[in-house]
Amino acid sequence: MSILERAEALGFDLPRLRYGLRTALAAFLALLAAWALGLEHPQWAAMTVWAASQPVRGMLVEKSLFRAAGTAVGVAAGLLLMLASDGQTAILVVGLALWVGLCAGAGNVLRGFMSYGTILAGFSAAMVTLLSTAHHDSILLLGYDRLMTVLVGVFVALLVGLIFTPASAGDYETSASRLTGRLLDEMARPPAERSLGEQKAILSEAALIEEALDPHAAGSLNARRAAHAVRALVLALVSGLLWLRGPEAQRIDGEARGRLGEGAALDAARYPEVAAVLQAIGIAVDGLGNRPVAEPHMRPPVVLHRDWRGARAAAIRASATMLAIGLVWVLTGWEAVPYVLLGTSVMITIFSTFDDPAGILKAVFAGQVFGAIAALACRWLLWPLADSELTMLLMMAPFIVSGAFVLSNRRTMPAAPDYAMVFLLLSQPVLPLSGSFGQSVSTALAVVAGPLIALAAFRLIYPIDPARRLQALIAAMVRELEEMARGDAQIRGDRWRMRLNHRLLRLVRWVEKTRKGDIPAFEGSFAVLALGSAIARLRDLQSQSDLDPGASRAARVALARSATVGVAPDRAARSLERAAARLGATGDAELIANAARQVASNASFFRLAGAAA
Known part of the structure; x- marks a missing residue:
């Protein structure tokens, strides 16, 4: 058996290993470059490489752009918070909690790397404010250092990535x-x-x-x-x-x-x-x-689903969690709490956009634990032997490269980013060495507490998991129909239909991911679209002055019943049938009668929306 075959048998993905080694090389080059430029926290540049690196060129360019922009906004917000709080911990905690919550909420409404950049602005402010609390007089220098290290990391990641990464993700x-x-x-x-x-x-x-x-x-x-x-x-x-x-x-x-x-x-x-x-x-x-x-x-409109309720929940969850931890800081003054807040700010925001935050946080916690152990080993076993800061950087190289192997193994892949990030976060290559082993362990424990606190928050504050996301999406589909029936939502052209079409596509993916074979996503979603067409037509008919009074009354009742279809779909179906009968043998009657049949045969689907309300 060849070396490659043995590696594959052990669970290593060779193309991903090559990608991981490129990323590790770029991270180490960024570390060296930031140190050579005299930046105080050169490891932040290496962290940026791990965060910005992507397997496809276009994704790399855009994520790097939004990482730089998000960091700049976050640094500015952090500096303003520090100036406004003037060293008062309580004011700083409240301001930071509100800012992190705002960024978490916005990140759940936006899409793609714009969402990532928005969330990054939240915990970048946390990094500036929480790591500078002991040095309030140098917050401008810390903000400058944070921004410059990110820009160095982005530049190196782009340089290495543009050379080695492919240009396209698929046709x-x-x-x-x-x-x-x-x-x-x-x-x-x-x-x-x-x-x-x-x-x-x-x-x-x-x-x-x-x-x-x-x-x-x-x-x-x-x-x-x-x-x-x-x-x-x-x-x-x-x-x-x-x-x-x-x-x-x-x-x-x-x-x-x-x-x-x-x-x-x-x-x-x-x-x-x-x-x-x-x-x-x-x-x-x-x-x-x-x-x-x-x-x-x-041109047909492209109108996308936006999870406004989920965004509100993410904002409240993030702010409440940060406030709870901040209260401990205010009451106890424990010097490790800022690291707890920092780790939690990352976990509670960035993972709020994931399909199953609680599930992935288990792997994140494992990665952070091993990253912290690696940082402690480097600090207390190797760095005491170093005679210069350059030697310290070289001693970090094996740990950075090991991240590539963690990233390329199918069993450890989910933990890899946090393994690398926590190792770098806890590794400050500066001479002379200071602090005790106990202080290092305390800081490491504070950092790795972040995933556990976030895990508890995702399960206790507006709990979220794939099944709940699926139900919330169904509820959003039906809720829009109910708003249309009540007249609370304007029906402009085909915008509502395109949004429902997009929600249907999202729903199909959720059903496939969760393997919820008992949810009739195909039939139920088309029943929603059929009912939407019927509601739109009934609204049009009601505006016609020559409509028969009996038909007008039946249309009004059908709309009123459709406004509660999530609670009583059978009643809505019967009202639609009566409205269709009143309209006689017309295309409108055919459309409405079809909606009545679809609602009646998919009543359980509509009730799922009522249960989620």
Whole structure:
């Protein structure tokens, strides 16, 4: 057995090992560069490399940009907090808790690396304020040092990364185009030959493509435009899948199906729903590859799901946790508490955007424990032998390189970033050495307490896990329909439909991740979209002065019942049926009757939303 085969048998991923070794090399070069520039905390530059490093060039460029911007904002906020508190711990704690909570909340609304930069601004302020409490007279120098070390780390990470990392993460334009062909083929089949399994497969692949688009869009305006076009296309494909579930798809004739298979336009007067779907798909396809759009004024909107309730919970959780720890600091004056606050500020913010914060924090805690042990070993076993600061840096090299092996092993991979970061955070290469072994252990314990405190917060303060995220997403879908029915939400064009389409894609991914096979994500989400179409049409009908009084009254009742569909879906379905009957044999009646059937057959899905309210 060769060395490579043995490494793979032990769980090492060789491509990831190469990536890890590149990152370790860049981290050590940043450490040397920051020390050579005379910066007080050169290890922060190496920490920046580990944080900013990415396996794809575009992601590296964008994450580095937002890391630099987030750090600059955080340093400025930290300096303002220090000046405003004027050495008063209570004021500093309250201000920092509010700032960290604000950044955590905003980071849960934003997407991609902009979210990362916003969250980074929160704990960068914590790093400036909490590590400078003993040196209040030098906070400007500490802020300068923090910013410069980050910029050095970003520059080195970019330099090494641009040389070695690939340029692209995948060709999602081609994948989306192929998926479009599959959907058109499915739409062109006779109703009896259509496959529910194929429709679910198309939806699942569309959800997978959409989830990968934010990293794919990173690094350049062209990539961002391409990702926008792909997202518009996959959202239009969801509308096509919805059409397959509606009555128009059941009565379309053979000639029209033939034109569907060719991707040709259909008579909008006869088949208005599928004509609108084909138009949206066509405009989105024109946008792929930066091609000019034939009708830019008709570009389909890309409206994304924003988890405002989750963001509020993240903000409250972060602020409350920081305030609780800060109260201990105010009451006891224990000098290790700032390190507890610092570690917690990172854990409680950055992991609030993860699918399962509590689950990942277990691996984070293990990584931090081993990182702290490595830092103690370096400080008390090797550094007493050093005769210069350069020698101290060289002694750190094996520990930095070991992070690459931790990163490349499938069993230890989740713990790797925190192993490297905590080792560097606790390693201050300066002579003469100071402090006692007990003080070093106390500081290390304070740092690694962060994941445990955050773990408790994620389980006790607005608990969050994949199942709850899934239920919250269903609740958001249904809640928007209820607001539309009450008239609290404006229905402007297809914006509500695109947002629901995006939520459907997100829901499919959540169901797949959590393996919640008992939740009918496909059928339930299309019932939501069908009900949304019915609500929009009922609102339009109510505005018509020539509507029959009985039909108007039935429409009003149906809207009132739809406003509580999460609590009483069966009652909403019956009201929709009565409204459809009042409208007679019309396309509007067909649309509303279909929504009634879908709500009735997916009542359990709507009740999930009511349970989450």
